[in-house]
Amino acid sequence: xxxxxxxxxxxxxxxxxxxxEKKFKSYCDDVSAALQTFERVKExxxxxxxxxxxxxxxxxxxxxxxxxxxxxxxxxxAQCLNPNLPHGVHLKALETYQVIFxxxxxxxxxxxxxxxxxxxxxxxxASTEVRPRLLELHEQSFLPLGRHxxxxxxxxxxxxxxxxxxxxxxxxRILACLDLLCKAVTRPxxxxxxxxxxxxxxxxxxxxxxxxxxRLPKPIADAHDLTEYMPWPSLAVRALxxxxxxxxxxxxxxxxxxxxxxHLPLDxxxxxxxxxxxxxGAALRVIIRREMSLNRRLYSWLIGNEENSxxxxxxxxxxxxxxxxxxFSGAAHPDLPVAALTVPFSVLVAxxxxxxxxxxxxxxxxLAALLSLLRHARHQQHGPKVISSFNLLVDxxxxxxxxxxxxxxxxxDFQQATEASESVQIIAIIDTLLDVxxxxxHDVITIHLPALxxxxxxxxxxxxDR
Numbered sequence: 001x002x003x004x005x006x007x008x009x010x011x012x013x014x015x016x017x018x019x020x021e022k023k024f025k026s027y028c029d030d031v032s033a034a035l036q037t038f039e040r041v042k043e044x045x046x047x048x049x050x051x052x053x054x055x056x057x058x059x060x061x062x063x064x065x066x067x068x069x070x071x072x073x074x075x076x077x078a079q080c081l082n083p084n085l086p087h088g089v090h091l092k093a094l095e096t097y098q099v100i101f102x103x104x105x106x107x108x109x110x111x112x113x114x115x116x117x118x119x120x121x122x123x124x125x126a127s128t129e130v131r132p133r134l135l136e137l138h139e140q141s142f143l144p145l146g147r148h149x150x151x152x153x154x155x156x157x158x159x160x161x162x163x164x165x166x167x168x169x170x171x172x173r174i175l176a177c178l179d180l181l182c183k184a185v186t187r188p189x190x191x192x193x194x195x196x197x198x199x200x201x202x203x204x205x206x207x208x209x210x211x212x213x214x215r216l217p218k219p220i221a222d223a224h225d226l227t228e229y230m231p232w233p234s235l236a237v238r239a240l241x242x243x244x245x246x247x248x249x250x251x252x253x254x255x256x257x258x259x260x261x262x263h264l265p266l267d268x269x270x271x272x273x274x275x276x277x278x279x280x281g282a283a284l285r286v287i288i289r290r291e292m293s294l295n296r297r298l299y300s301w302l303i304g305n306e307e308n309s310x311x312x313x314x315x316x317x318x319x320x321x322x323x324x325x326x327x328f329s330g331a332a333h334p335d336l337p338v339a340a341l342t343v344p345f346s347v348l349v350a351x352x353x354x355x356x357x358x359x360x361x362x363x364x365x366x367l368a369a370l371l372s373l374l375r376h377a378r379h380q381q382h383g384p385k386v387i388s389s390f391n392l393l394v395d396x397x398x399x400x401x402x403x404x405x406x407x408x409x410x411x412x413d414f415q416q417a418t419e420a421s422e423s424v425q426i427i428a429i430i431d432t433l434l435d436v437x438x439x440x441x442h443d444v445i446t447i448h449l450p451a452l453x454x455x456x457x458x459x460x461x462x463x464x465d466r
Contacts, residue, residue, distance in 0.1 A: 012107040013066055023061070028068040030057035035069060038076050044089055047080055051092045055099045065104055070114055073100070078118025087127040093118075094133045101141040108141060109148045120155040124162035124203070131163060135170060138177055146184045153185055153193040161197065161207040178211060188231040195232070198239035202252075205243050209255030216263040226270050233271040241282035250294065253286055257297035266301065266315040273319070280316070281323035287350040288343060299354065309356040320357070321364040324348065328368040338385045341376055345369065345389035352396050362397070366405050369393060370429045377432050387436045399441060403448035406433065410455040423459075430456065 018024035034053040041047055054076070058067065067073055080093040097115060101108055108115070123134055142149065142156060149156060160181070163174045182190040198208040217225050230236045243256035260283070269276070283301070286294045302320065304311035312320075327344040348369060352358035369390065376386040394402055410426060430452070439445060 012104070012110065013064075015066065015068060018064065024064060027057075027061040027064055030060060031068050031073070033057070035072055035076060038079075044085055047085070047089050048092045050076075051080060051089075051096050055096050058096075058099050058103055062103070066107060067100055067104060067111075070111060074111075074114035074117065077115070081118045081122050083125040087130050090122070090126065090130045091133060094130070094137065097137060098141075101137070109145055112142075112145075112149075112152050116152055116155055120152075120159040123159050131170060135163070135173055135177070139173075143177060143180050143184060147186070149181065150185045150189055153181070153189060154197060156181065157190075157193050157197055158201060158204055161204045161211065164207040164210060166210065175211075175214070179215075182215075187228045191229050192231050192235065195230070195236045195239045199235065199242050202246060202248070205246060205252045206249065206255055209243060209252065209259055212259050213255070213262065216259070219263050219265055219268055220270055221268060222270070230271070233275055237271065237275045237279050240279060244279075244282040244286055247289065250289070250291055253289070253291075253294055254297065257283065257286070257294060257301060261297055261301050265304075266319070267304070267311070269315075276319050277322045277326065280319045281326050284320070284323060284327070284347045284351070285343065288346050295350075299356075303354075303356045309360055312356050313360055316357075317360050320351070321361050324351075324361070324365045325368045328365075328372045338382045341372075341382055341386055342389040344372065345386075345393050349393050349396050352393070362401070363405065366402075367409065370406075370409075370433075371425075373436070374425070374429050374432050377436050391437065394437065399443055399448070403444065403452065406430070407448070407452050407455045410452065410459050427456075 015024075015028075031054070034050070034057045037050045037053055038047075041050060054073065077093050077096060080089050097119065100115065104111065119134070119137065123131060126134055138156070138160065157178070160174055160178050163170055164178070165171060185193075194208055194211065197204055198212075201208075216229055220226060220229055226233065240256050240260065243252050246252045260279070264270075264279075266276070280302075283298055286298055302312060302316045303309070304315070324344065324347065327347065348365065352362065373386060373390045376382050377390075379386070406429075410430070439449065
């Protein structure tokens with residue numbers, strides 16, 4: 001199908017055009033009588049007879065290209081597509097839809113909301129006998145409408161995506177239908193709807209991610225690609241974040257990371273840095289799941305294929321530092337669940353374990369961890385969990401590295417503080433550390449604590465000298 005241009009909707013006849021004709025009145029009476037039979041239904045088999053009467057009434061008056069009482073007809077057809085009914089009723093309803101679409105022709109442009117309300121949700125629960133017939137309706141009746149599908153792009157896309165299962169008999173046809181839909185409504189419109197589907201429709205996320213993997217450029221390399229495939233980058237980022245945080249489905253999280261690896265490598269920087277920080281922050285939360293397949297894809301995105309830290313230093317370090325600081329600042333409120341308060345510590349424990357990452361970011365994020373400890377350590381409910389998480393983090397570090405950082409913080413930040421509150425904050429951090437940390441190691445007692453005390457004395461002396 002050629003990419004269509006946006007033409008005015010076709011002019012179609014209305015009931016008022018035929019109001020004076022006796023044959024049209026007879027047509028309306030026949031359809032009304034057929035609809036009334038639905039009110040006397042006692043079992044599902046009666047529905048098939050009712051649908052046959054509706055089809056007969058429509059075909060009997062083939063000279064009229066409209067359907068009287070179309071809203072009621074649409075509702076009755078939608079009722080016949082109830083998932084609790086057998087597939088025989090569904091098939092007969094689809095036959096009736098086909099009769100209607102052949103009859104109204106271009107009028108379907110105006111009546112899409114009426115008939116789509118029943119048809120679009122059907123595919124996800126349709127039987128194997130029903131699905132090919134439903135797909136035919138998409139191919140023969142909906143897709144030829146071209147850009148006039150734009151108002152209902154989300155609904156028809158969700159209908160098709162629900163059947164996009166790799167290895168199924170209809171996979172190729174559904175993929176082709178989605179491609180035709182993309183051409184029909186223009187690529188930016190299509191992909192905007194696809195990202196939105198990924199964001200708000202959890203049941204279709206895995207299918208949407210699969211289509212993105214198949215059809216996005218590898219990678220999205222320039223402004224033209226961005227305009228075509230990510231017309232609203234912030235929407236795409238929010239959609240990927242929603243998929244990354246969808247803990248109910250590991251396949252969705254894996255698919256999101258795969259899209260990021262293949263199509264959005266960090267070294268291209270085609271979207272704004274603030275958006276990338278948000279994306280990195282959501283991706284880091286995946287670590288908590290401790291799923292090897294997820295972690296492998298995450299670290300591949302962050303550190304690339306290089307065996308050293310050069311790629312990460314160039315492309316990922318600043319983003320990760322900003323994302324980790326955001327995680328700690330986002331966990332600042334004491335009324336948050338304790339699990340949310342310990343998430344940043346758990347993430348740090350994991351990333352510090354990577355030689356390509358830990359040494360490069362420790363000096364930039366450890367202060368944020370100490371401030372988080374200061375905020376929550378003495379909280380009656382959350383304090384013990386936060387302290388436990390912090391001590392796990394410290395255990396992950398070399399003792400000398402940690403205490404050197406704390407001592408350096410006193411020597412540097414304390415003496416350079418321009419406000420009294422900054423100095424008080426550093427003293428409060430040290431006081432909290434001495435309260436909550438197990439100080440039993442010989443090196444800590446004999447080397448690091450005396451060095452810290454000397455640093456504090458020097459800092460206080462510096463304040464008096466000023």
